Amino acid sequence: MSQDAPLILTEKRGHIAILTLNRPEAMNALGAPGDGDQVAAACEAINDDQDIRCVILTGAGRAFSAGGDVKAMKAREGAFGGNGVKVRDGYRKNIHRIVRAIYGLEVPSIAAVNGAAIGLGCDVACMTDIRIGADTAKFGVTFLKLGLIPGDGGAWLMPRTIGMSRAAELLFTGDVIDAAKAAEWGLISKAVPADTLMDEALALATRIAAQPPHALRMAKSLLKHGTTASYDTLMEMSAAAQAIAHHTEDHMEGVDAILEKRAPVFKGA
Known part of the structure; x- marks a missing residue:
């Protein structure tokens, strides 16, 4: 697996960041030394940039990610050595x-x-909040076919994404499903023609990025914590976050926009 090019490329378009897995010659396989550092650095930079309101993650070439590098597993090197x-x-x-x-x-x-x-690649996709698939995309949780188990947190995440029964079916069979079935199961929101995939993703990201950025980040945090926190804990978190939101200029802009019957312009203030 080539180490010359960076694993991940970052592009910024207005309030949207595009992260591209950049190992097309290996179908964006993961697990080389330093891969975690590169992805962590890219994501930390996004978290620190208050101008960014939405992220799109995609893959270069013909794959999103084929998962863990099987050649490295064979050679017992990198993360597998x-x-x-x-x-x-x-x-x-x-x-x-x-x-x-x-x-x-x-x-x-x-x-x-x-x-x-596939495998780790499928789990990486599921770490995002929303997934859109090209109609040519394929999805699989194929760890058992390699004599392995989901070593990346997929066993925690997949049942929360598509439910226990379907997560168990994908894992225990190792079946690879197409984009239509992935949409039917809720693994992706929808399947779209491959040549319109990025246009669809950018259109969705643009609608998200139009929201007030501070409230948007807090809303995501609440949504994530809502999958594991108790009801009472989430209610306390919601009250605290709402108190902060009430004291932002963006809240007043939203109120004024409704009263003035116009579209709001949120500035992150």
């Missing part, structure tokens, strides 16, 4: 950094799944 302790650390310090960084994005994130999203 050494004894059991070293392999564990390779997951915790490298592969887990990839999924934790994407899951930890503070702004809404969209996966524009342009091709195969």
